[in-house]
Amino acid sequence: MAGPYHYTLGDRRYRFECLAELMAKATPARSGDRLAGVAAETAEERVVAQMALSELSLTTFLDDPLIPYERDEITRLIIDTHDAHAFAPIRHLTVGDFRNWLLSDLATPERLAQVRAGITPEMAAAVSKIMRNQDLILVAKKCRVVTAFRDTIGLEGRLSTRLQPNHPTDDATGIAASILDGLMYGNGDAVIGINPATDNVAQSVRLMTLMDEVIQKYQIPTQSCVLTHVTNTLEAIEQGAPVDLVFQSIGGTQATNESFGFDLATLAEARDAALSLKRGTVGDNVMYFETGQGSSLSANANHGLDQQTCEARAYAVARHFKPLLVNTVVGFIGPEYLFNGKEIIRAGLEDHFCGKLLGVPMGCDICYTNHADADQNDMDNLLTLLGTAGCNFIMGIPGSDDIMLNYQTTSFHDALYLRRALDLAPAPEFAQWLEAMAIFDDVRHYRPSSALPKAFSKTLAQLPEGGA
């Protein structure tokens, strides 16, 4: 490895032993980096590290891998798939120049898409560390990433939602009740996705079948996903289950993913299996990934890196498998990684920016746990900021309360707030469906019908015993 890296400020010469240390110390403060023992020791040291980082050439990140090529398959993926041709227009820039370029009018959406394959996660992470929140928003807004399966997600002026009908015992009626509630609020165009309470193949197949039947019966232009381990989904496909999207939680180091029980070959196999089903109608993006700062440290697999850099490296994994959706579950991990609303908001904006810059269809689970120093107002702030930044999708859950995972995320109501505040429409195919089914009186102004649409009132009449 190269280094050490030095920076002289006045009569003091700062020394950073290696690139990982420099990156970590340049990171805006957060509890997870303190827990890892990699954070800057003073506020001044942090800014000095940012100054030193801003003077590094972007090529440094190709020459000085943070985790050795021989030891980590994600480093190998990043280096082996790096597109030198796409990189050419920016290879002469320093990190500081890169920030200026991204913000400049030279960096149009078209040019940003062209250089994408030349940008590595480490370059994205480095530049994000010297960007303010408004920079992260403005540049991300220029990076559109459009994907499709049964509808088209990520178009400009659009916002999609994952309908998340989790139930603590995977009860079919309880799940169906939350699905209906969500659909009636215009939710679910990114995916209807269930975190199963009992995580095994049989239960997953049962839930896949449930959602598939709902999607087929009401001809909903959306897709379903059970958020179970990739190997379970593979087995479900072998059993002939109706699998739309393959899910997996991913991290930015090989050791993190080993702790999750998979490697890149597993993902490739699962993607091929899902593609072979040919269930998409308007596109063939068949993967759904979730990420989140802190997962590598939590698995003792961070190699001395800061958590935001590890997170950005996970996007290299994601982009390789052409996912429909990538979701940073930003506040789920707890206050030992992101302590309060301020840290959660910053991390959400960083993740969205890095993902979009790298060409990943980024959404965000804007969320918090009850032991974090955060509340609904913090979520409102991040929701509004990410809506402004052009986030592809958010979660939708009844009344913000996930009664299975015991945390709070955005509600069906929250999505409608964002639609009205920023005029963000659902995916075009889904918007048409909402109107055709009379779920919305007025899709243009995001006004749900006050009466229950015909197709669903018949359904409610058939409620089980005691339901009338």
Added chain:
Amino acid sequence: MADQSSPDNRSSFDSHSSTDSQSSTNSQPSTDSQASTENHPPADDHPSNIVTDNPWQQLRQFTDARIGLGRAGISLPTEHLLEFQLAHARAQDAVHLPLDIETLCDDLGELALDAPIARLHSQATDRLTYLQRPDWGRRLDDDARERLTQSGGSARSSVDLAIAVVDGLSSFAIQQNAVAFLKTLLPKLAEGETPWSLAPLSVVEQGRVAIGDEIGECLNARAVLVLIGERPGLSSPDSLGLYFTWAPEVGLTDARRNCISNVRPAGLSFEDASRRLMALLKEAREKELSGVKLKDRSEDDVIEQGGARNFLTS
């Protein structure tokens, strides 16, 4: 002066929120005798018209999820907004209120234990530190370790099981449920052909699950059981977790533990939790192991509860 927007009218508002009140979008609070008085708001603004109820409210009987909340415009109605705030406030209090260790130990006295209770503390000095340094919450402070080692060392011969009551992320869960659960469990441990010999009970402040392994090690116990306050959910601030390790020692990972979660009156009952735990303990003693290699067979039945059938597709 009382007008139509005063809280006095809440009851009439509530009675309007029946499942079919949305059909009255054409607004007629007509039976109201004050409808014609000057300071009465325009008919459209009557509270029963401001909030749009959801015609599927009846589904609330099938789930604890916050469905059918209705909407003011597209926003959460005041009533449900404040309900949520109250639940969040309670969950936060459960995390931050310190364990009332005096009361807890008094209550534990009802269990008629043989040995005095050991009051222990982790290396996390206070709650803010605890929340940011889980590693410190997993280790006993010097004083606790010293006292425990002395008592364990003097016993010499090993005991079957050490039980630790740990505040974790919800002192409320411990305060509410620990004693009642132990009242159910202890008789089961004492009965049968091979009753479990117990180490003195420990109570730990600012502790995480793994601190049980250190306690078990110090007490020379063959196994350790941790009762801990789980991260509170909005509707479950009082949830108790049970963690069990065979051959406890410092540095073990979660793969070596078995967990029974959501133990509380409105969740998994004390009786059911005790039965599941006893089955695990029995198998652990036979195989001399715990964790992923020890399967909790009692969960197998979860799948049997119905297929994919539901009202949306049936």
